Amino acid sequence: DGGITQSPKYLFRKEGQNVTLSCEQNLNHDAMYWYRQDPGQGLRLIYYSQIVNDFQKGDIAEGYSVSREKKESFPLTVTSAQKNPTAFYLCASSDGQGGNQPQHFGDGTRLSIL
Amino acid sequence: AQSVTQLDSQVPVFEEAPVELRCNYSSSVSVYLFWYVQYPNQGLQLLLKYLSGSTLVESINGFEAEFNKSQTSFHLRKPSVHISDTAEYFCAVSAPGAAGNKLTFGGGTRVLVKP
Numbered sequence: 001d002g003g004i005t006q007s008p009k010y011l012f013r014k015e016g017q018n019v020t021l022s023c024e025q026n027l028n029h030d031a032m033y034w035y036r037q038d039p040g041q042g043l044r045l046i047y048y049s050q051i052v053n054d055f056q057k058g059d060i061a062e063g064y065s066v067s068r069e070k071k072e073s074f075p076l077t078v079t080s081a082q083k084n085p086t087a088f089y090l091c092a093s094s095d096g097q098g099g100n101q102p103q104h105f106g107d108g109t110r111l112s113i114l
Numbered sequence: 115a116q117s118v119t120q121l122d123s124q125v126p127v128f129e130e131a132p133v134e135l136r137c138n139y140s141s142s143v144s145v146y147l148f149w150y151v152q153y154p155n156q157g158l159q160l161l162l163k164y165l166s167g168s169t170l171v172e173s174i175n176g177f178e179a180e181f182n183k184s185q186t187s188f189h190l191r192k193p194s195v196h197i198s199d200t201a202e203y204f205c206a207v208s209a210p211g212a213a214g215n216k217l218t219f220g221g222g223t224r225v226l227v228k229p
Contacts, residue, residue, distance in 0.1 A: 004157070006157075031214055031215050033214075033216075040123060040221055040222070041221060042118075042120075042204060042219040042220055042221040042222050043158075043204070043219040044219075045216065045217075048214045048216065049214075050213075050214050050215075056213075056214065058216075090157055090158070092157075092158075094215045099146050099208035099209050099210050099211060099212035099215055099216075100146050100165050100208070100210070101215050102148060102160045102163060103158075103160075103215070103217060104160075105150075105157030105158040105159070106157050107155070107156050107157045108155070108156070108157055110155075
């Protein structure tokens with residue numbers, strides 16, 4: 001079945017440590033996204049990528065970095081500069097442009113501070 | 115830029131009763147509208163969408179939403195809820211031609227269906 005796979009499901013970060021969240025899709029979608037979800041705040045866009053080797057900052061990119069070396073993969077690194085990283089992180093993908101394509105989501109990674 | 119307001123953060127409802135989740139948006143251009151559902155510890159799933167045409171859209175599991183341009187609203191309704199409808203619901207908008215097909219989400223409405 002086609003879909004988006006996020007790993008790990010749970011992740012713990014120590015002070016001063018960078019951690020990387022994995023996102024893989026086999027839907028052959030061009031665009032991929034990373035969101036952060038906090039209770040009562042909905043989803044906020046961290047980064048998005050429309051094509052391989054290109055990505056743009058979203059609304060809350062500070063303290064995060066991404067890469068898009070392959071169409072199917074869009075890993076997110078939470079750096080030590082992100083002072084409040086505890087959240088639920090969701091990866092999504094969509095096909096085409098124009099705003100009318102729904103996004104497909106993975107099952108998320110929950111990140112906590114040790 | 116667009117913004118989305120979901121007026122109720124939580125909606126408790128008894129099983130087999132109707133429910134309405136309110137969504138209002140703000141945009142200087144025409145929009146596409148979406149409702150997503152999130153079950154605990156899972157990602158979001160598309161429930162229904164409005165792109166154009168009939169202002170009333172329906173999902174396969176009994177939900178419906180009506181686009182009201184004059185009131186800039188896209189409220190979600192179900193005439194009779196089940197325990198399995200307990201979840202969080204998100205309203206989202208995008209603009210035609212939006213760079214990267216970006217969505218703007220509301221803050222979510224948590225629905226708790228009681229027996």
